[in-house]
Amino acid sequence: xxGLDYLWQALTPFNLxxxxxxxxxxxxxxxxxxxxATMAVAxxxxxxxxxxxxxxxxxxxxxYTGAIYGGAxxxxxxxxxxxxxxxxxxxxxxxxxxxxxxxxxxxLACVSSVVGGxxxxxxxxxxxxPLAEVALAFGPVEYFWLAVFGLTLISALSDGxxxxxxxxxxxxxxxxxxxxxxxxxxIRFTFGSQVLLGGxxxxxxLIGLYCIPVMIxxxxxPDRHLKVTTESKGFRLxxxxxxxxxxxxxxxxxxxxxTLVGILPxxxxxxxxxxxxxxxxxxxxxxxxxxxxxxxxxQATESxxxxxxxxxxxxxxxxxxxxxxxxxxxxxxxxxxxVRTGPSLFTExxxxxxxxxxxxxxxxxxxxxxxxxxxxYAYKSIITIPKALLVPTVAFMTMIGTYAIRxxxxxxxxxxxxxxxxxxxxRFGFSPSPIVLGLILGRIAEQGFVQAWTIGAATEDLxxxxxxxxxxxxxxxxxxxxxxxxxxxxxWSMKGGAVxxx
Amino acid sequence: MDILxxxxxxxxxxxxxxxxxxxxxxxPQAEAFPDxxxxxxxPFGPGGESDITARHQQSFFKDKFGQDLVIAYKPGGGGAxxxxxxxxxxxxxxxxxxxxxxxxxxxxxxxxxxxxTEDIIGVYMFHxxxxxxxxxxxxxxxxxxxxxxxxxANPGKLTMSGSGKGxxxxxxQVRFDKMADIKTTYVAFKGTGKAVAALLGDQxxxxxxxxxxxxKHEGKVRxxxxxxxxxxxxxxxxxxxxxxxxxxxxxAYRGIAVPKSTPEEVRVKLSEMIGEINADPEFRKRMENxxxxxxxxxxxxxxxxxxxxxxxYEAAAREAGVIK
Numbered sequence: 153x154x155g156l157d158y159l160w161q162a163l164t165p166f167n168l169x170x171x172x173x174x175x176x177x178x179x180x181x182x183x184x185x186x187x188x189a190t191m192a193v194a195x196x197x198x199x200x201x202x203x204x205x206x207x208x209x210x211x212x213x214x215x216y217t218g219a220i221y222g223g224a225x226x227x228x229x230x231x232x233x234x235x236x237x238x239x240x241x242x243x244x245x246x247x248x249x250x251x252x253x254x255x256x257x258x259x260l261a262c263v264s265s266v267v268g269g270x271x272x273x274x275x276x277x278x279x280x281x282p283l284a285e286v287a288l289a290f291g292p293v294e295y296f297w298l299a300v301f302g303l304t305l306i307s308a309l310s311d312g313x314x315x316x317x318x319x320x321x322x323x324x325x326x327x328x329x330x331x332x333x334x335x336x337x338x339i340r341f342t343f344g345s346q347v348l349l350g351g352x353x354x355x356x357x358l359i360g361l362y363c364i365p366v367m368i369x370x371x372x373x374p375d376r377h378l379k380v381t382t383e384s385k386g387f388r389l390x391x392x393x394x395x396x397x398x399x400x401x402x403x404x405x406x407x408x409x410x411t412l413v414g415i416l417p418x419x420x421x422x423x424x425x426x427x428x429x430x431x432x433x434x435x436x437x438x439x440x441x442x443x444x445x446x447x448x449x450x451q452a453t454e455s456x457x458x459x460x461x462x463x464x465x466x467x468x469x470x471x472x473x474x475x476x477x478x479x480x481x482x483x484x485x486x487x488x489x490x491v492r493t494g495p496s497l498f499t500e501x502x503x504x505x506x507x508x509x510x511x512x513x514x515x516x517x518x519x520x521x522x523x524x525x526x527x528x529y530a531y532k533s534i535i536t537i538p539k540a541l542l543v544p545t546v547a548f549m550t551m552i553g554t555y556a557i558r559x560x561x562x563x564x565x566x567x568x569x570x571x572x573x574x575x576x577x578x579r580f581g582f583s584p585s586p587i588v589l590g591l592i593l594g595r596i597a598e599q600g601f602v603q604a605w606t607i608g609a610a611t612e613d614l615x616x617x618x619x620x621x622x623x624x625x626x627x628x629x630x631x632x633x634x635x636x637x638x639x640x641x642x643x644w645s646m647k648g649g650a651v652x653x654x
Numbered sequence: 655m656d657i658l659x660x661x662x663x664x665x666x667x668x669x670x671x672x673x674x675x676x677x678x679x680x681x682p683q684a685e686a687f688p689d690x691x692x693x694x695x696x697p698f699g700p701g702g703e704s705d706i707t708a709r710h711q712q713s714f715f716k717d718k719f720g721q722d723l724v725i726a727y728k729p730g731g732g733g734a735x736x737x738x739x740x741x742x743x744x745x746x747x748x749x750x751x752x753x754x755x756x757x758x759x760x761x762x763x764x765x766x767x768x769x770x771t772e773d774i775i776g777v778y779m780f781h782x783x784x785x786x787x788x789x790x791x792x793x794x795x796x797x798x799x800x801x802x803x804x805x806x807a808n809p810g811k812l813t814m815s816g817s818g819k820g821x822x823x824x825x826x827q828v829r830f831d832k833m834a835d836i837k838t839t840y841v842a843f844k845g846t847g848k849a850v851a852a853l854l855g856d857q858x859x860x861x862x863x864x865x866x867x868x869x870k871h872e873g874k875v876r877x878x879x880x881x882x883x884x885x886x887x888x889x890x891x892x893x894x895x896x897x898x899x900x901x902x903x904x905x906a907y908r909g910i911a912v913p914k915s916t917p918e919e920v921r922v923k924l925s926e927m928i929g930e931i932n933a934d935p936e937f938r939k940r941m942e943n944x945x946x947x948x949x950x951x952x953x954x955x956x957x958x959x960x961x962x963x964x965x966x967y968e969a970a971a972r973e974a975g976v977i978k
Contacts, residue, residue, distance in 0.1 A: 194700040194727070201713055288855030292841075332731045335842045337819040337976060339731075339765045346738055346768040350730025417851060418844075471854065472870050473847045480701025480847070487870075487944060488709050494871065559695075559728045560735065603841050607858065610813050610839035 158503060162210070162510035170211040171515035175522050178218020183530060185226050185234045185359050186553015189219035190477040197485045205489045206504045210511030212485065216478045217269055217461050217515055220421065221523055224261040224454055229254055229378070229534045230546060232363035236354055236592060237421025237457035239585055240429040242362065243309075244442065244449035251445060252379040255531050259392040260447055261454045262523040264403060267396070268455030269516035271407035272414065272462025276469075277509045281495055284470035286415050292607065293617055295418065296600030297627040299593040302423050304635045306586045308430045309443075314638070317586045320577070324590020327352045334595055335602050347562040356554045356567040357591055361584035363550050364571020370543050377542060378535050387524050395447050402432050402448055403455050410456030414463025417475050421457040422592050428456035434637065462512070469493055469505060687747055687923055691722040694910075695751040697736025699729040702845065703783060703866065704752050707908055710940055711780075714931045731767065732818070733757050737911075738768025745915030747924060750777070755907035755960065756967040760820045763968065763977045771964065777921050778928040779909035779951040779959060781941060783864040785826040785881040785902070786892075787814075790853060791874055793860070798878045798898055801860060805836035812838040815849040816862035820976035822906040823849070823862040825967055826881060828974045833900045850875075864905065865889065869945030881905055887942055907949065907963070909956070925953035 161167075181192045192215050200208035223234035228245035241261065248257040275283060290298075303321055310317030330341045331351025342348040370377055396403060406428035413424035432452035433442040442449050464475030472493040474480035486493065491504060498505055534542070554567045574584050608617030618624070692715070698704045708725050715723040728736040728751075736751055737758060743749045758774055761767045789795050795804060805812045816823030819842045827840045841858055843849040850871060853861040860878075861867070865886050868877045877892045881904045885894055895902040910928055912921060929952060931937055938948055951959045971977045 190700060197700075197709060198712060198722075198725075288851060291852065291855060291857040332734065334844045335819065337732060337764070337821075337842075339767070344766065346735075349738070349767060350735040353730075417848065467851075471851070473851045473854075474701060477699070477701065480699075481705075484701045484706045484709065487706055488940075490940070490943070492870070492872070494873070496873075558730055558735070559726060560730065562735075599844060603843065603852075606839060606841045607813050610810055612811075 158506035159510045161206070161503065161507045162514060167207055167210050167507075167511055168514065170207055171214045171511055172518050172522065174211045174214025175218040175515050175519045176526065178215035178220075179222040179519070179523055179526050180218075181215070182219030182222025182234055183225040183526075184222075184553055185230070185232050185363055185550055186355060186556055187219075188235055188355060188477075188557065189216045190481060191556065192216075192219050193478045193481045197481065197488075200485055201488070205486065205491050206507035206511065208485060208489065209482065209504070209508040210515065212478075212482050213461070213465075213508065213512045214515035214518075216482075217265075217458065217512065218519060218522075219478075220458050220461060221262065221265040221269075221454070221519060222526075223457075224265070224450075225258065225527065225530045226363075228257045228261065228450075229531065230363060231366050232550075233358055235421065236358060236588070237425050237460070238453065239358070239422055239588060240425045240453040241450055243429065243453075243585075244444070244446045247443070247445035248447070248450070249378050253445065254378055254535070255528070256388045256391060256447070257450055258527040258531055259388050259524060260395060260450050262520060262527055263389075263392050263396050264406075264451040264454040265458040265523065266516055266520050267403050268407040268410055268458035269461060269519065270513065271404065271455070272411045272459035273509060273513045273516060274462070275411045276462040276465050276512075277506075280466045280470050281498060283415055283466050286412070287417055287467040287471065287473065287475070289623060290416050291621070292600045292603035293621060294600070294623050294627065295416075296597055296604055296618075297624050297631065298416070298419060298423065299597035299600060301627050301631040301634065302426060302589060302593045303597070304631050305426050305430050306589060308433070308634055308637055309426075309585060310583070313581060313583075316580075316582050320582050320584075320586030321590040324587040324592075325594040326590075327357070327587070328591045328594030328598070333598075335599050347565065350558065350560065350562065352566060352570075352591060353554075353557055353560075353563050354588070354592055355557050356563040357570055358588055359550050359554055360567035360570035361574040361587055363546070364568065365575040365578050365584075367543055367547055367550075368571075368575050370539060377539060380535050387528060389524065396451065399448050399451055402436070403451055405435075406432060406452040406456040407459040410459030411463035413456075414460030414475055415466050417467055417473050418596065420476060420592075421460045422589075424456045424460045425453040426589070428452040430634065458516075465512075469497055470495055687920065688719055688721045690748060691724050692747070693749045694723050694725050695736060695749070696725060696727050697729065697733040697751060698727065700727055703864075703906070704754065704908060706944070707781060707941070707946065708752060710937065710944075711928070711931055714934055714937050715927075718930060718934075719927060732761065734761050734767040734769070737761075737774060740769070740911060741773060741914045743913045745913035745917070745920075747912065747916055747920035750910050750912050750924065753909045753911045755779075755782075755909075755963055756820070756822055756825060756971070759960070759964045759967045760825075760971050760976060763971065764820070771960065773914070774911050775914055775916065775921065776909050776911045776956045776960065777925040777953045778932075779907055779949050779956060780928055780932050781946050781948050782905040782907040783822075783866050783946050784886065784905040785822055786863055786865050786868060787830075787878040788850075788853060788861040788863040788867050788875050789859070789878060790856070791876050793876070795860065795878070796876075798893070798895075801878060802834050802836055804859075805834075805838050809837045810839055812836075812860065813841055813858040814838050814860045814862050815841050815843050815852040815858040817846045817849050818842055818844070820971055820974070822904060823864075824974060824976070825970040826902065826904050827862045828970045829904070829966070830895070830900065830902055832973070833902065864945065865947065866945035868892075869943065882947060886945070886947060888945060904966070905947070909951070921953055 223238035227241035
């Protein structure tokens with residue numbers, strides 16, 4: 153394998169300690185809604201000044217990995233994705249927790265995250281330079297179509313409720329327009345108020361739309377938050393491993409999807425998780441149980457979002473173009489250390505890169521024991537804490553977390569308002585996911601469209617721009633399949649029904 | 655561990671400086687400044703160039719003045735969220751905020767964004783990242799003249815990526831097109847990273863980028879000209895626009911501002927301190943290696959400097975339709 157000699161350099165006691173400390177800190181930070189991987193890494197930057205570049209990278213990479221996994225806790229136990237990457241984890245994670253299988257869900261998330269992290273790191277180790285070209289092949293129009301594809305997943309995710317899903321998505325698209333437009337710098341829909349100038353921050357919207365309704369319902373109903381089983385079942389690791397082994401193809405497929413989407417700068421973990429989720433659901437024998445606590449759903453999302461870590465490092469290290477927001481911070485820290493990224497980094501500075509990649513693999517493996525223990529603790533505290541204590545604590549943390557994202561009190565106000573709106577919409581059968589998807593993907597789609605249109609108009613080939621590029625055509629095909637899949641499936645099942653009636 | 659030690663060292667330093675100032679009575683307040691960590695707010699997200707240059711300053715600040723420079727982020731509205739709140743913060747010299755040109759000039763002209771350019775009390779402009787025309791290393795366009803020739807033969811068909819609208823890149827494109835009497839198409843991307851990716855991926859023919867792009871992507875891209883008074887020490891072979899007959903000196907200027915309530919002597923003191931960091935040869939070397947150009951505009955000259963730049967920016971921004 154490449155640069156195996158560097159494995160020993162990654163294995164120094166100091167690096168091991170950094171990897172373990174990073175994963176533990178990251179997991180805890182990621183589990184708190186509002187505290188993001190980007191923030192965790194940014195706080196660390198001054199500490200890394202005095203370190204060797206490879207050690208600094210290991211520490212930041214470990215925190216990042218841990219934080220992405222930690223996002224699963226609040227998704228499973230509180231129905232609140234701590235990061236956009238964990239949106240699809242709520243679909244099956246929370247139902248599992250409700251029926252008393254929260255411990256299994258968390259262990260499954262841990263195992264899947266480790267698998268995803270390892271697959272992503274393996275791609276980073278072996279194929280980084282050629283894969284980085286993928287990032288460059290994606291032009292504005294490809295991002296536009298990718299965002300449209302992401303939006304059509306709503307139709308797959310909202311079975312029988314397509315209309316409400318689409319209405320929710322449109323609401324999200326409108327929310328995405330508020331504030332200073334990303335590309336044109338126009339100031340839109342602020343109604344003259346400075347509160348809205350900064351736009352709707354994605355993570356605060358996530359917290360508001362998912363967490364606040366859960367809090368209101370907790371206060372409004374006398375039941376316990378989660379069902380408690382009497383006897384302790386331990387980690388349920390054996391059970392989780394058995395389930396994981398059974399769906400190994402799902403895990404590998406989702407990890408590969410996660411890595412590939414992670415390579416695209418700006419696409420991010422939310423798209424990776426959703427694509428992997430809908431793909432898992434489409435190809436599963438138990439498609440119908442998705443959304444009601446199906447372990448495969450958690451496995452798909454959690455392996456995909458941790459695979460984006462390794463995938464995101466590919467353009468960051470090879471091209472100097474950050475794959476994800478935490479990557480941007482890590483790239484900045486490297487620049488300050490005087491390390492130049494680029495293809496030559498792998499040949500001339502192999503010591504740094506390969507030590508780091510092995511360190512990342514190490515951190516991912518350490519996440520298994522660390523994640524299981526922290527997860528167990530998180531689960532126990534959430535189910536044993538009395539509701540009168542749980543609700544105020546979580547509510548307090550959501551405020552702190554929302555404020556911390558941009559040091560902005562406006563974001564807290566927006567979060568609460570969106571939360572109340574979300575609660576009312578829930579009453580009428582609108583789920584928060586399409587709204588958040590519209591918010592995230594609307595911006596990507598708008599940017600891609602405006603840029604593609606500008607270039608297409610300048611070169612006088614608009615049709616060729618939008619419908620003449622091979623990658624675009626593939627994404628358009630996927631989009632059509634995903635859009636009409638519910639209809640196709642219905643037809644199939646009707647045919648199947650007709651046959652069995654014979 | 656590191657953090658604990660740091661806190662320990664800081665508290666010892668604070669105790670000592672307190673003791674010293676107590677013993678030697680009659681020392682003016684400004685002399686003891688700073689005796690606690692200074693907050694440095696960046697009105698953008700982490701990882702951008704404003705963050706990176708602040709990080710460069712961070713370690714030198716600690717070495718020279720014995721106090722931590724604590725960097726925090728307040729992103730939103732292209733910097734406007736931070737600047738609109740600056741004057742409401744405590745003006746004791748322990749809070750300062752990064753400022754950027756042309757942003758602080760263009761934003762308030764667009765709409766009411768909660769601050770006016772003249773409300774911002776800048777104490778120092780410490781560097782700028784000069785605009786530069788960038789092409790791929792294997793591009794047919796070998797010189798600025800080639801680019802002009804291509805644009806003249808194919809009006810509007812030359813696509814150039816750049817970071818944002820109403821930004822240094824965009825306004826430079828507008829000004830240069832006018833000077834060279836050409837018509838190019840500017841494609842705005844969100845941040846320099848994505849604008850470079852579009853160039854490297856051949857989505858556009860050229861880029862209005864910065865000298866830092868040439869430093870970061872050495873070997874993959876070629877700079878055709880830089881918008882500086884003199885050639886950049888890192889790129890001695892790249893001509894300036896001035897040499898080629900175009901009077902274009904521009905870029906993303908960065909500085910530091912304080913709340914309006916900050917006393918005069920503290921403003922002067924902070925200005926001197928940032929100047930001292932700027933004068934450090936090691937700091938200069940690091941910044942220039944990243945492709946930046948240093949600039950020394952202190953507190954006294956800052957208003958005149960901003961006003962001078964503002965004229966050119968405003969004209970170009972009107973031309974570009976960014977200001978209606």
